[in-house]
Amino acid sequence: NAGVTQTPKFQVLKTGQSMTLQCAQDMNHNSMYWYRQDPGMGLRLIYYSASEGTTDKGEVPNGYNVSRLNKREFSLRLESAAPSQTSVYFCASGPSGQHYEQYFGPGTRLTVT
């Protein structure tokens, strides 16, 4: 099992450009999550999807959109990147009803110049 995979691993964008971060899991989990982590800080929840077909905002959703494409895949889109979105982005998945038991991907390091 690959667990949770994320692409790309690194990305540099110019202000105003758009991009989509991809995430896939092979653990048959219903719930999936997107976090950002800024230097020296903890993780902050951007969006989550409790099950296929549903998405909900987390603590810091502004500037992002998500799509739960199917049970395996959950993508995060930046429509118009800003320097404040420079961060490391982590995707996670977890079993139903167990929001605190999550399995994380390796992360995407995004720099917006």
Added chain:
Amino acid sequence: LAKTTQPISMDSYEGQEVNITCSHNNIATNDYITWYQQFPSQGPRFIIQGYKTKVTNEVASLFIPADRKSSTLSLPRVSLSDTAVYYCLVGDGYGGYQKVTFGTGTKLQVIP
């Protein structure tokens, strides 16, 4: 949603047992306590979860007193590879989940 307080950092020598305490005075009846470990440049890793008394797995033990207002993550005989940030989370995973953050955690430095 229960607020948690844990030390910002700790140092320990290799081979020692390390105990990291998390305070959560307003823990609710349905809340569970969950700990994660994060190495530099990696995503957090789920370590252990418990509701009361003691839980043990191959990585760590979690001690929860009867009043559940605090919990202690115990790492036996740490090695240099246990150097990481450890996060304590408290909640039932429903309703207010979207407001959860991992906080800044406890940075454990293991010294040779």
